Amino acid sequence: MFRYIVRRLLQMILTFFGATFVVFALMFANQDDPIQALAGEKPVSDNVRAVLTERYHLDESFPVQYWYYMKGLLTGDLGRSMAGRDIGEMLSGAWPVTLKLSALAIVVAALIAITAGVWSAIRRGGFFDNSTLLMTLLLLAVPIVVLAPVAQLVFAMELRWFPATTTARAGLYDLLLPAVVLACSVMATQLRVTRTSVVENLRADYVRTARAKGLTPRRVTWVHVLRNSLIPVITLIGVDLGMLMSGAIIVEEVFNIPGVGFNLARGIRAEDGPLVVGFVSVLVVVFLVVNLVVDLLYAALDPRIRYE
């Protein structure tokens, strides 16, 4: 188990460098004139241009730029954005609200997907099963770019059930609408996978044994079948985290939530290389760590899985 974790951590370091390198290269290739992009329509004086070029090593070759960046990163210095703000500080300001938002989205998605998935598996072919099938198809068909503004218009502006925008200090209720929108992007597949997995497990021999033990159908389903069915669902939730991150960029932009995605969207638009690479690096780490945790969770769910 210990050796497994060490091996995975070593793999993570490789993945991390690979991923940051790709992001860095993409931003480098995308850069046209970042100094002009920063200034907008206004002209930039040669003096300012020289200072900024010097500070961000803009006249250096790609490997040298990457070298400078990595040196900073490994010493814990994420550098400064083109606008001159400390990226480390920006991140620590942006993370809490994004964390709250995505955690809420994961919980909402998993709760609804697993409950509805189990229900439609038990009553397969019934009314509930068919209507959830329809709902999931609908959810899969509507992209989050459409869903987010529509939800904002209907539930926040028209019905006024939720606030339309939030601040960095948003409470859970303020974040509920964007979290539900975010959850919708992953809920449909999670529901289908839960349903399939439960249907499969309901046919297993141990279910017959559980019934022969005189257990109630409820106990058979929620104690015996569910835990066996959850393994593929947990995998999916780990992978879905990537979906949630990209979804967060849109949702935070639409609902004006000053989180990681919001900053990232701004950075991309402003061609702010250091900012984008810094934020993405952290997202990569989060994604890797969560997937390691998911793999370790398997062993907790299924005792047959042991890591050597």
Add this chain to the structure above:
Amino acid sequence: MTDIKGQVDALPGTDPRAPLLQINDLHVEFHTRDGVAKAVNGASFWLNPGETLAILGESGCGKSVTAQAIMGILETPPAHITQGEVRYRGVDLLKLPEAQRRKVRANRIAMIFQDALSALNPVYSVGFQLAELFRVHRGMSRGDARKRAVELLDQVRIPGAKSRVHDYPHQFSGGMRQRVMIAMALALDPEVLIADEPTTALDVTVQAQIMGLLAELRRERNMGLVLITHDMGVVADVADRISVMYAGRVVEEAPVYDIYARPGHPYTRALLESIPRLDLKGQQLSVIQGLPPALTDIPAGCAFHPRCRYAKDPCRQDPAPPAYSIAPHRTARCHFFREVLGE
């Protein structure tokens, strides 16, 4: 702690003189896309306390379905019990509401299955799966239930029960796993134990141990044991009586000694002749020609007639042969049982 046994005894219709278990004319159908499969077509047998009844037949003859119908764990749909009675001490279980039926399971009638590895839940420890019975049916605390689980593992002679209670099914050997299954079935002191091919998945030496254990526990507890098997060798040592099933019907019922000495139904006779015997070494082993009928298309008259060397015209016509009483405590559903016996 609620007295569940008391509740079952208090059921109207409980008759102390009735057999422990009595199955009358049981019919089970499966509604499938290919039509209606008649898995059980009028199975009847009875069982007394302390007695071992073997139900013998090829795969697909309806023995497992009968067992599951007795337990009430058939999946409906596709399975439907269309006719018949399952009487436990005179009470027809098929007429009981599901909540009461549930209390009969494991408390009064318990069952063990063929493949213990798939029949046990892979993600819970055997201790949890045993203790669950006491917690759900007896309202015991976690700790007390765990203690009882250890005692049970001890009773089925699992060495080191105290530490093994924490293990998971995949950590046991095949024989030990089947012992866990037996412990689970015996947990609530049932009066009837149905064992569905309990040793088929095990190798021969372990088979003998498990059969020995079952026979011993049956004696200790004066339980009625229904032993479902396709293996005539297993049956001979432990069974008191045998019911031979073919195409969902009991074709012959007899005390075990009689049936081995003089089978009364051509099918039983053919089964006995297909057992490899040392004294016939070197000779061709006889097999039963043809295949058991598809359950969606059971032949008219006697279902065995297409494979039967005694078959004559009456066998091919409905109604099927009745259960002829061919000797005291013996029945056979064959018009020509005298010929079969006489040879």
